[in-house]
Amino acid sequence: MMITSITIPFPEHLGKGEATHIYLIKNEKIILIDTGLDSKENRIFIKNKLKELDISVIDYILLTHGHLDHFGLADYLQNEFGAEILIHKLDKDKLEDYRNAIKWFDENYELIIEGGYSKEEISEIKNKLISTIEMIKLPRSFKAYENLRLVIGEKVLTSIHLPGHTQGSVGYSIDDKIFSGDVAIEGSTAIENFRKEINSLQKLKFFNYIYPSHRKTPLTRSDIEKLENHFIDRLEEILKITKNGMKLKDIVRKIYGEKIYENPIRALIPIRQVISYLLYLEEEGYVIKKGYLWISTKETL
Ligand SMILES: [Zn+2]
Ligand SMILES: [Zn+2]
Incomplete structure (x- = not known):
C-alpha cells in the first residue's frame, strides 16, 4: 500500500x-x-x-x-x-x-444578535458568504x-x-x-x-x-493532548472573564482580539467557536445566561 x-x-x-x-x-x-x-x-x-x-x-x-x-x-x-x-x-x-453549511448561523441568529452583533454586521458577512457559495461547483x-x-x-x-x-x-x-x-x-x-x-x-x-x-x-497522540489542553485553557479563560457577566461579542473580542477577517467564511468562525464553548459550559452548570449576559458560576473547571 x-x-x-x-x-x-x-x-x-x-x-x-x-x-x-x-x-x-x-x-x-x-x-x-x-x-x-x-x-x-x-x-x-x-x-x-x-x-x-x-x-x-x-x-x-x-x-x-x-x-x-x-x-x-x-x-x-x-x-x-x-x-x-x-x-x-x-x-x-x-x-x-452549500447554504446548508451555514445554516448553523441561522439557527443561532437570536443568540448572535442579542450577543451584541448588529443585524447589518451579520447580514454583510452572510451576503459575502452567499456570493462565495454561489460560485461553488x-x-x-x-x-x-x-x-x-x-x-x-x-x-x-x-x-x-x-x-x-x-x-x-x-x-x-x-x-x-x-x-x-x-x-x-x-x-x-x-x-x-x-x-x-x-x-x-x-x-x-x-x-x-x-x-x-x-x-x-x-x-501524534501528544499533539491531540495539546489540542485538548488548548480547549481547556479556552474554557478556563471564559470562566475568568465572565465572572461579572459579559456579552457574546465582548467575549469573542477578548479571546480573538479586534482582528477583522476579510474572508467571510472565517469571519463567523470565532462567533461559532465561542457559542459552542458557552453552550457546553452552560450544560455543565459552569455558566448561566441572564438576559444578554453570560455569567460564570465557578472560577475554574
Ligand atoms: Zn472543515
Ligand atoms: Zn478544512
Whole structure:
C-alpha cells in the first residue's frame, strides 16, 4: 500500500498561505481522501501530480466532511478520473446545497444578535458568504453512507464517525492510521459542538498515525493532548472573564482580539467557536445566561 500526501493551496481570496492536505492511497484500488479547493491553478496542479504518480483512474473519493476546502475539486476529478464520491450521511446536505453549511448561523441568529452583533454586521458577512457559495461547483453525483467498509487488497478501510467539527465528520482508518479531516488541527480547530468534539478527539488517540487536512501532518497522540489542553485553557479563560457577566461579542473580542477577517467564511468562525464553548459550559452548570449576559458560576473547571 502506498500513501502519498498532496498539499493543495487555497486560492488567495479564500486564505493566503493556507492549504489542504489530501491523501492518495494506492493498493489495488485508487482512493483519494478529500480534494482541496477548486481553482484553475489547482485543476492543473492536481492533474499534473496524478500524472506524475501514474494515476489515470480514481476508484473512490472519500470525503472527511462537507466543507468546501475538502470537496472543492471533487466534481472536476470525478469527470476526469471517474471516481465515485462518498460522504457521511449527516454531511450530505452540504453537497446538496452549500447554504446548508451555514445554516448553523441561522439557527443561532437570536443568540448572535442579542450577543451584541448588529443585524447589518451579520447580514454583510452572510451576503459575502452567499456570493462565495454561489460560485461553488457541487459534485453532480455522490453517495452518502452511515458506515463505510472497503476491502482494498489485503487491507480494510473503515469510516469512523468523528462529529464535532461538523455533524458528519469522519476519519478513514487503515491499520494504525487514520485520515482525520478537520477534527484535529495543530493549534486549534473550528468546532460546531464542543462535547462531540472532545469525544472524537478521544477516538483519535487509538491511532499511531493521525493524518489531518491542514497544517502539521501526521499528528501524534501528544499533539491531540495539546489540542485538548488548548480547549481547556479556552474554557478556563471564559470562566475568568465572565465572572461579572459579559456579552457574546465582548467575549469573542477578548479571546480573538479586534482582528477583522476579510474572508467571510472565517469571519463567523470565532462567533461559532465561542457559542459552542458557552453552550457546553452552560450544560455543565459552569455558566448561566441572564438576559444578554453570560455569567460564570465557578472560577475554574
Ligand atoms: Zn472543515
Ligand atoms: Zn478544512
